[in-house]
Amino acid sequence: MQRPDLDALAPGSALPTLVEGPVTRHTLGLYAGASGDYNPLHIDQDYARREAGMPDVFAHGMLSAAYLARVLTRWVDPTAIRRLSVRFVAITHIGDEVHCRATVAGRFLDGGTPCVRLDLRVHNQAGEPRLRGTAVVAVRRSPSSTYEDRI
Amino acid sequence: MWDLSLQGAALMPFSAEAERGRLRAFARATGQEHPLFLDEAAARAAGYPALLVPPTFLFCLAMEGPNPQEIYERLGVNYAHVLHGEQHFDYHRPACAGQALHFAPRIGRLYAKKGGALRFFEWENRVTDGEGRAVADLRSVMVERAPREEHRHAAA
Secondary structure: OOOOEHHHOOOOOEOOOEEEOOOOHHHHHHHHHHHOOOOHHHOOHHHHHHHHOOOOOEOOHHHHHHHHHHHHHOOOOHHHEEEEEEEEOOOOEOOOOEEEEEEEEEEEEEOOEEEEEEEEEEEOOOOOEEEEEEEEEEOEOOOOOOOOOOO | OOOHHHOOOEOOOEEEEOOHHHHHHHHHHHOOOOHHHHOHHHHHHOOOOOOEOOOOHHHHHHOOOOOOOHHHHHHOOOHHHEEEEEEEEEEOOOOEOOOEEEEEEEEEEEEEEHHHOEEEEEEEEEEEOOOOOEEEEEEEEEEEOOOOOOOOOOOO
16 A cells, blocks of 8 residues: 655645444444453443443443544555554443544654654544544655655 | 552563454454455565554553553552543554564553542553564553542543
Protein backbone atom coordinates (compact mmCIF):
# COMPACT_ATOMS: atom_id res chain seq x y z
CA MET A 1 0.00 0.00 0.00
CA GLN A 2 1.53 3.30 -1.05
CA ARG A 3 1.78 5.90 1.63
CA PRO A 4 -0.41 9.00 1.26
CA ASP A 5 1.26 12.11 -0.07
CA LEU A 6 2.18 14.77 2.44
CA ASP A 7 1.16 17.63 0.19
CA ALA A 8 -2.38 16.27 -0.11
CA LEU A 9 -2.87 16.21 3.67
CA ALA A 10 -3.75 19.76 4.57
CA PRO A 11 -4.65 20.32 8.21
CA GLY A 12 -8.39 19.86 8.64
CA SER A 13 -8.74 17.19 5.99
CA ALA A 14 -10.67 14.20 7.28
CA LEU A 15 -10.22 10.47 6.77
CA PRO A 16 -13.34 8.40 6.05
CA THR A 17 -15.43 7.96 9.20
CA LEU A 18 -15.94 4.45 10.52
CA VAL A 19 -19.16 3.50 12.32
CA GLU A 20 -19.43 0.32 14.39
CA GLY A 21 -22.04 -1.06 16.73
CA PRO A 22 -24.45 -0.70 18.33
CA VAL A 23 -22.45 -2.45 21.05
CA THR A 24 -24.18 -5.56 22.37
CA ARG A 25 -23.37 -8.03 25.15
CA HIS A 26 -22.35 -10.39 22.38
CA THR A 27 -19.87 -7.80 21.03
CA LEU A 28 -18.31 -7.58 24.50
CA GLY A 29 -18.22 -11.37 24.94
CA LEU A 30 -16.38 -11.75 21.65
CA TYR A 31 -13.96 -8.98 22.53
CA ALA A 32 -13.33 -10.44 26.01
CA GLY A 33 -12.41 -13.80 24.51
CA ALA A 34 -10.20 -12.43 21.77
CA SER A 35 -8.48 -9.77 23.86
CA GLY A 36 -8.14 -11.87 26.99
CA ASP A 37 -9.68 -9.03 29.00
CA TYR A 38 -12.18 -10.98 31.07
CA ASN A 39 -12.77 -8.15 33.52
CA PRO A 40 -16.29 -9.00 34.77
CA LEU A 41 -17.28 -5.31 34.63
CA HIS A 42 -17.69 -5.86 30.90
CA ILE A 43 -19.47 -9.22 30.88
CA ASP A 44 -21.24 -9.84 34.20
CA GLN A 45 -24.04 -7.42 35.07
CA ASP A 46 -24.43 -8.85 38.59
CA TYR A 47 -20.77 -8.12 39.29
CA ALA A 48 -20.91 -4.64 37.75
CA ARG A 49 -23.88 -3.74 39.99
CA ARG A 50 -22.62 -5.36 43.17
CA GLU A 51 -18.90 -4.57 43.05
CA ALA A 52 -18.76 -1.32 41.12
CA GLY A 53 -22.20 0.23 41.59
CA MET A 54 -22.69 0.39 37.84
CA PRO A 55 -26.20 -0.09 36.42
CA ASP A 56 -24.99 -2.50 33.75
CA VAL A 57 -21.93 -3.85 32.01
CA PHE A 58 -20.19 -1.42 29.68
CA ALA A 59 -17.79 -1.66 26.77
CA HIS A 60 -14.06 -2.19 27.07
CA GLY A 61 -12.44 1.12 26.20
CA MET A 62 -9.91 -0.81 24.16
CA LEU A 63 -12.69 -2.14 21.92
CA SER A 64 -13.38 1.41 20.76
CA ALA A 65 -9.63 2.00 20.51
CA ALA A 66 -9.39 -1.02 18.19
CA TYR A 67 -12.21 0.38 16.02
CA LEU A 68 -10.46 3.73 15.98
CA ALA A 69 -7.19 2.10 14.89
CA ARG A 70 -9.08 0.69 11.89
CA VAL A 71 -9.63 4.22 10.61
CA LEU A 72 -5.83 4.32 10.32
CA THR A 73 -5.24 0.81 8.98
CA ARG A 74 -7.89 1.35 6.27
CA TRP A 75 -5.86 4.33 5.15
CA VAL A 76 -2.18 3.40 5.53
CA ASP A 77 -0.03 0.33 5.86
CA PRO A 78 -0.13 -0.62 9.57
CA THR A 79 3.64 -0.20 9.89
CA ALA A 80 3.28 3.51 9.03
CA ILE A 81 1.62 4.10 12.42
CA ARG A 82 4.23 5.52 14.78
CA ARG A 83 2.09 6.57 17.69
CA LEU A 84 -1.45 5.99 18.90
CA SER A 85 -2.79 7.68 22.03
CA VAL A 86 -6.33 7.59 23.32
CA ARG A 87 -8.12 9.04 26.31
CA PHE A 88 -11.38 7.47 27.43
CA VAL A 89 -13.54 10.48 28.21
CA ALA A 90 -16.82 8.68 28.93
CA ILE A 91 -18.16 5.16 29.19
CA THR A 92 -19.46 3.44 26.06
CA HIS A 93 -22.73 1.75 27.04
CA ILE A 94 -24.62 -1.21 25.65
CA GLY A 95 -26.58 0.12 22.66
CA ASP A 96 -24.05 2.84 21.84
CA GLU A 97 -22.80 3.20 18.31
CA VAL A 98 -19.10 3.91 17.94
CA HIS A 99 -18.42 6.67 15.42
CA CYS A 100 -14.68 7.03 14.75
CA ARG A 101 -13.19 10.08 13.06
CA ALA A 102 -9.66 11.17 12.23
CA THR A 103 -8.66 14.63 11.02
CA VAL A 104 -5.24 15.89 9.98
CA ALA A 105 -4.03 18.21 12.75
CA GLY A 106 -0.53 18.94 11.53
CA ARG A 107 2.39 17.94 9.35
CA PHE A 108 6.03 17.66 10.26
CA LEU A 109 9.31 15.96 9.41
CA ASP A 110 10.52 13.49 12.00
CA GLY A 111 14.22 12.89 11.42
CA GLY A 112 13.56 13.45 7.73
CA THR A 113 10.49 11.21 7.59
CA PRO A 114 7.36 13.13 6.60
CA CYS A 115 4.62 12.55 9.16
CA VAL A 116 1.12 13.74 9.90
CA ARG A 117 -0.44 14.15 13.28
CA LEU A 118 -4.10 13.17 13.40
CA ASP A 119 -6.74 14.29 15.82
CA LEU A 120 -8.91 11.29 16.75
CA ARG A 121 -12.45 11.39 18.11
CA VAL A 122 -15.04 8.80 18.96
CA HIS A 123 -18.63 9.68 19.76
CA ASN A 124 -21.89 7.77 19.99
CA GLN A 125 -24.98 8.13 17.79
CA ALA A 126 -26.12 11.13 19.85
CA GLY A 127 -22.82 12.93 19.26
CA GLU A 128 -21.71 12.44 22.86
CA PRO A 129 -17.91 12.16 23.13
CA ARG A 130 -16.42 8.83 24.12
CA LEU A 131 -12.71 8.88 23.19
CA ARG A 132 -10.24 11.55 22.21
CA GLY A 133 -6.82 10.83 20.86
CA THR A 134 -3.94 11.51 18.55
CA ALA A 135 -1.92 9.44 16.14
CA VAL A 136 1.31 10.03 14.26
CA VAL A 137 1.55 8.37 10.87
CA ALA A 138 4.49 8.31 8.44
CA VAL A 139 3.54 9.44 4.94
CA ARG A 140 5.25 10.00 1.60
CA ARG A 141 6.76 13.19 0.27
CA SER A 142 6.95 13.39 -3.48
CA PRO A 143 10.09 14.84 -5.13
CA SER A 144 7.95 17.74 -6.36
CA SER A 145 6.66 18.49 -2.87
CA THR A 146 6.12 22.15 -2.12
CA TYR A 147 5.63 21.55 1.60
CA GLU A 148 8.19 23.40 3.68
CA ASP A 149 8.86 22.38 7.23
CA ARG A 150 8.74 25.33 9.56
CA ILE A 151 11.17 23.85 12.03
CA MET B 1 -2.46 8.66 49.22
CA TRP B 2 0.03 6.73 47.21
CA ASP B 3 3.31 5.33 48.44
CA LEU B 4 5.37 7.40 46.02
CA SER B 5 8.42 5.21 46.53
CA LEU B 6 6.65 2.73 44.22
CA GLN B 7 6.98 5.07 41.23
CA GLY B 8 9.26 3.40 38.72
CA ALA B 9 9.15 0.03 40.50
CA ALA B 10 9.71 -2.87 38.13
CA LEU B 11 7.02 -5.53 37.91
CA MET B 12 7.63 -9.12 36.90
CA PRO B 13 8.95 -9.27 33.32
CA PHE B 14 7.62 -11.98 31.02
CA SER B 15 7.48 -13.20 27.45
CA ALA B 16 4.32 -13.56 25.41
CA GLU B 17 3.47 -14.57 21.90
CA ALA B 18 0.63 -13.50 19.64
CA GLU B 19 -0.88 -16.76 18.44
CA ARG B 20 -2.22 -16.86 14.90
CA GLY B 21 -5.68 -18.12 15.84
CA ARG B 22 -5.96 -15.53 18.57
CA LEU B 23 -5.09 -12.75 16.11
CA ARG B 24 -7.82 -13.96 13.78
CA ALA B 25 -10.30 -13.98 16.66
CA PHE B 26 -9.19 -10.48 17.61
CA ALA B 27 -9.62 -9.29 14.02
CA ARG B 28 -13.15 -10.74 13.97
CA ALA B 29 -14.05 -9.24 17.36
CA THR B 30 -12.89 -5.78 16.28
CA GLY B 31 -14.06 -5.88 12.65
CA GLN B 32 -10.48 -5.61 11.44
CA GLU B 33 -10.47 -6.23 7.69
CA HIS B 34 -6.84 -5.52 6.75
CA PRO B 35 -5.35 -8.62 5.06
CA LEU B 36 -2.01 -8.27 6.91
CA PHE B 37 -3.90 -9.10 10.14
CA LEU B 38 -5.99 -11.93 8.69
CA ASP B 39 -4.34 -13.60 5.73
CA GLU B 40 -1.02 -15.31 6.28
CA ALA B 41 -0.29 -15.46 2.53
CA ALA B 42 -0.85 -11.70 2.24
CA ALA B 43 1.46 -11.08 5.19
CA ARG B 44 4.20 -13.24 3.64
CA ALA B 45 3.75 -11.59 0.25
CA ALA B 46 4.31 -8.25 1.99
CA GLY B 47 7.60 -9.52 3.41
CA TYR B 48 6.52 -10.46 6.97
CA PRO B 49 7.15 -13.92 8.43
CA ALA B 50 3.55 -14.22 9.70
CA LEU B 51 0.39 -12.23 10.46
CA LEU B 52 1.03 -8.73 11.76
CA VAL B 53 -0.02 -7.88 15.30
CA PRO B 54 -2.74 -5.17 15.13
CA PRO B 55 -1.97 -1.78 16.72
CA THR B 56 -3.88 -2.22 19.97
CA PHE B 57 -3.24 -5.95 20.49
CA LEU B 58 0.02 -5.40 22.39
CA PHE B 59 -2.14 -4.12 25.25
CA CYS B 60 -3.83 -7.55 25.36
CA LEU B 61 -0.48 -9.33 25.59
CA ALA B 62 0.62 -6.92 28.33
CA MET B 63 -2.14 -8.39 30.51
CA GLU B 64 -0.71 -11.90 30.20
CA GLY B 65 2.04 -11.74 32.78
CA PRO B 66 2.38 -14.47 35.40
CA ASN B 67 0.24 -12.44 37.81
CA PRO B 68 -2.10 -9.99 36.04
CA GLN B 69 -3.15 -8.64 39.46
CA GLU B 70 0.43 -7.74 40.41
CA ILE B 71 0.14 -3.99 39.91
CA TYR B 72 -3.15 -3.80 41.84
CA GLU B 73 -1.67 -5.81 44.68
CA ARG B 74 1.50 -3.72 44.84
CA LEU B 75 -0.54 -0.51 44.93
CA GLY B 76 -3.33 -1.82 47.17
CA VAL B 77 -6.00 -0.98 44.62
CA ASN B 78 -9.39 -2.71 44.30
CA TYR B 79 -9.50 -4.00 40.75
CA ALA B 80 -13.30 -3.58 40.58
CA HIS B 81 -12.90 0.19 41.05
CA VAL B 82 -10.32 0.71 38.33
CA LEU B 83 -11.12 2.40 35.04
CA HIS B 84 -8.84 2.71 32.05
CA GLY B 85 -8.25 6.43 31.59
CA GLU B 86 -5.73 6.64 28.76
CA GLN B 87 -3.69 4.33 26.58
CA HIS B 88 -0.57 5.34 24.68
CA PHE B 89 1.41 3.28 22.17
CA ASP B 90 4.73 4.24 20.60
CA TYR B 91 5.66 1.80 17.84
CA HIS B 92 9.28 1.11 16.92
CA ARG B 93 9.12 -2.01 14.75
CA PRO B 94 6.38 -4.40 13.60
CA ALA B 95 5.48 -7.47 15.66
CA CYS B 96 4.26 -10.70 14.09
CA ALA B 97 2.38 -13.84 15.11
CA GLY B 98 4.58 -16.49 16.66
CA GLN B 99 7.29 -14.04 17.66
CA ALA B 100 8.48 -14.09 21.27
CA LEU B 101 7.88 -10.63 22.70
CA HIS B 102 9.40 -9.58 25.99
CA PHE B 103 7.44 -7.33 28.30
CA ALA B 104 9.16 -5.27 30.98
CA PRO B 105 6.33 -3.72 32.99
CA ARG B 106 6.75 -1.11 35.69
CA ILE B 107 4.76 1.29 37.78
CA GLY B 108 4.84 4.80 36.31
CA ARG B 109 3.59 8.05 37.80
CA LEU B 110 1.30 8.01 40.83
CA TYR B 111 -0.93 11.02 41.52
CA ALA B 112 -4.40 12.09 42.63
CA LYS B 113 -7.05 14.60 41.60
CA LYS B 114 -10.19 16.06 43.16
CA GLY B 115 -8.64 16.17 46.61
CA GLY B 116 -7.68 12.51 46.51
CA ALA B 117 -11.13 11.26 45.43
CA LEU B 118 -9.63 10.02 42.18
CA ARG B 119 -6.29 8.27 42.34
CA PHE B 120 -4.32 7.80 39.12
CA PHE B 121 -1.62 5.26 38.49
CA GLU B 122 0.38 4.66 35.35
CA TRP B 123 1.42 1.25 34.11
CA GLU B 124 4.23 1.15 31.58
CA ASN B 125 5.42 -1.69 29.40
CA ARG B 126 8.51 -1.72 27.23
CA VAL B 127 8.18 -4.43 24.57
CA THR B 128 11.29 -5.85 22.89
CA ASP B 129 11.91 -8.67 20.44
CA GLY B 130 14.17 -11.71 20.80
CA GLU B 131 17.22 -9.63 19.87
CA GLY B 132 16.43 -6.97 22.44
CA ARG B 133 15.30 -4.44 19.84
CA ALA B 134 12.52 -2.06 20.83
CA VAL B 135 9.11 -3.07 19.43
CA ALA B 136 6.84 -0.67 21.30
CA ASP B 137 6.36 1.34 24.46
CA LEU B 138 2.98 1.19 26.15
CA ARG B 139 1.69 3.53 28.83
CA SER B 140 -1.66 3.11 30.52
CA VAL B 141 -3.23 5.69 32.79
CA MET B 142 -5.57 3.95 35.20
CA VAL B 143 -8.05 5.61 37.53
CA GLU B 144 -9.29 4.27 40.83
CA ARG B 145 -12.77 5.58 41.51
CA ALA B 146 -14.94 5.10 44.54
CA PRO B 147 -18.01 3.02 43.62
CA ARG B 148 -21.55 4.39 43.32
CA GLU B 149 -20.77 7.89 42.21
CA GLU B 150 -21.13 9.74 38.96
CA HIS B 151 -17.98 9.51 36.94
CA ARG B 152 -17.57 11.48 33.79
CA HIS B 153 -13.82 11.78 34.06
CA ALA B 154 -12.80 8.44 32.69
CA ALA B 155 -14.16 5.19 31.48
CA ALA B 156 -12.82 1.72 31.06
